[in-house]
Amino acid sequence: MKEAIVVKATDFAGRPQDLFINDVTQRKGVVMVDYGPMWREHRRFALKTLRNFGLGKKSMEDRILEEIQHTVKTLEKNSGQTLSPQVMFHNAASNIICQVLFGKRYKYDDQTIKLIVRCFAEMTKIANGPWAMLYDSIPLIRHLPLPFNKAFENMEIFLSHARCLVNEHKKTRVSGEPRDFVDCYLDELENKNDESMFSEEQLRRISFDLYVAATDTTSNTLLTAFLYLMNYPHIQEQCQKEIDQVLEGKDRVTFEDRLSMPYMQVHCDVIIYCL
Numbered sequence: 001m002k003e004a005i006v007v008k009a010t011d012f013a014g015r016p017q018d019l020f021i022n023d024v025t026q027r028k029g030v031v032m033v034d035y036g037p038m039w040r041e042h043r044r045f046a047l048k049t050l051r052n053f054g055l056g057k058k059s060m061e062d063r064i065l066e067e068i069q070h071t072v073k074t075l076e077k078n079s080g081q082t083l084s085p086q087v088m089f090h091n092a093a094s095n096i097i098c099q100v101l102f103g104k105r106y107k108y109d110d111q112t113i114k115l116i117v118r119c120f121a122e123m124t125k126i127a128n129g130p131w132a133m134l135y136d137s138i139p140l141i142r143h144l145p146l147p148f149n150k151a152f153e154n155m156e157i158f159l160s161h162a163r164c165l166v167n168e169h170k171k172t173r174v175s176g177e178p179r180d181f182v183d184c185y186l187d188e189l190e191n192k193n194d195e196s197m198f199s200e201e202q203l204r205r206i207s208f209d210l211y212v213a214a215t216d217t218t219s220n221t222l223l224t225a226f227l228y229l230m231n232y233p234h235i236q237e238q239c240q241k242e243i244d245q246v247l248e249g250k251d252r253v254t255f256e257d258r259l260s261m262p263y264m265q266v267h268c269d270v271i272i273y274c275l
């Protein structure tokens with residue numbers, strides 16, 4: 001244990017390296033890559049950029065609050081009918097991260113975003129299923145037209161979409177005045193030194209990683225919260241009371257208001273624990 005955690009800490013610091021994932025990601029991006037200079041450089045950059053979200057004129061919170069208006073509209077439009085909260089939350093989380101990354105929000109029925117969501121769902125299924133295992137274990141089958149090829153095709157679809165978005169940014173950006181994550185990365189590329197591992201391909205791949213890392217996690221957390229509140233209506237009622245109190249005289253609750261919402265805070269912790 002000491003050898004793994006202390007003596008050879010850097011050897012064991014990365015994620016388990018899996019051949020299928022490595023071939024699909026080309027060992028680029030930030031989420032699945034091994035511990036090393038590229039991961040460190042990009043992780044630091046991603047954290048700094050996402051944390052400083054004074055990007056453009058809008059903060060991350062403004063973007064969330066704006067998207068919530070669309071979610072509320074969806075709920076109102078479907079009042080009295082059934083709707084899938086999974087799709088609704090997925091759309092909302094996807095749009096918030098798309099605005100942060102690309103400065104772009106998509107209509108919920110936009111065909112491009114529907115395609116991206118479908119591609120990602122298929123990729124996850126393949127990566128966690130038997131075909132990825134067979135790909136890892138039997139070298140002979142890797143070049144055959146088997147279902148795992150769909151994951152490579154889907155990655156290409158995302159990358160070509162990211163290429164279009166990056167090209168659009170290159171045409172409209174003003175150096176040193178970033179509007180979103182892509183602009184920040186392009187600024188960094190402009191000022192990079194010789195050792196830096198920033199590249200346009202890495203930008204496309206890190207965009208994919210952040211999109212994926214942010215969307216399912218956030219929407220599943222919201223889904224769990226919904227399920228929790230549906231199962232415990234008395235807690236839902238208390239939460240609503242607290243929100244109504246804080247809302248008095250205001251049109252919306254903000255992150256700052258969490259300090260006057262101890263009941264909500266406790267139950268948010270319970271929901272995170274349920275995850």
Ligand code: HEM
Pocket residue numbers: 030031032043046050097209210213214215217218221
């Ligand atoms: C409720 C929402 C979220 C949950 C539950 C969640 C959960 C996690 C977990 C469990 C990990 C693995 C940590 C590890 O292996 O050490 C992770 C990693 C990561 N998450 Fe999230 N996440 C959420 C939202 C987000 C969002 C919104 C973003 C981006 C905007 C994001 C970006 C990342 C990245 C880049 C990594 C990889 C970090 C690394 O390689 O060190 N996540 N997340």
